[in-house]
Amino acid sequence: MARARHCLDHADGASANPGESWGRAQMIEAALPIPRLQSRYDLPGGKHAICDYDWDGRVVGEFDGFGKYRRELLGPGQDPEDAVIAEKLREDGLRALGLGVIRWTWWHLTHGHLVPLLIQRLPRHGIAL
Template structure:
């Protein structure tokens, strides 16, 4: 592999490079868990692992080795060929990871699977049922029950997971706000009973590389300000938060609480 290919790759792409290298070394490997997620380009909350994950039949006595973690299953699941390697389906990948990780991590995956990969809640639920009473099935079922394709980004899904975990009022997703001039904008979150709209700010890029970029950023900031002013003119309150807030439940609770979004008593 060219050194510059590795150097320029982000964590997800480096994991895909490891998967491809492993596929050349092993006999017909089936990749699952984080490795399948990388190949499907599902978003992973947290760091991508160094180990590559493969599934093998339960009777296999081949142990995990350096760089390869083997997960034993009684029956090999349905598979797909993707980018030249064999992986578990999107639904199976999401459920396997939801069984092993946090609720927030699972919801980020499940929302993305529904939104971008054509997965269905019914299909995810079938995978949960197929898992029987195994470890983490209850956690995976909770993720599937809460999955929603309306969340448009991993940051919104993470925010939604925190809102659920904190016991806060559930918002409406992707709500259109209008005034006398027409559409003001589509807001990420809307609490109709509170008259509050919420915006996850992970979408904005404030990187400045040159004069042209600086002007573009300034224009975007100004556009957002005018949009927010129009939102407030409708009588709505606006609360914004960032990745740093969403990654810290207590911090997000303070941000939302200061706007009047608190657990129901």
């Protein structure tokens, strides 16, 4: 019962997919600072970015589930290469705002590497652990 209460206390419907939820669960279990979810940033050039995780407007975290690069999910006439370039430009825009960017994948989640990555990288951006 206590475990169920703990899960409910930390539930947040803002996670966009299971990978984001699992990443956040690992952060909670490791007692890491809990980020805001789905923060919007206006980028240079009039575009905007919705970031998966946001620690105090200093650093954002991005879970790369690779779905956005699958051909069947792309727009008409768009190639996976176009999606990769767009993602790189988006990250450049976030960095131009002074944000740090930390990225991870399913591999980090399934092999226990997310928490060590965040322990290493968050303090570099002024986030106390």
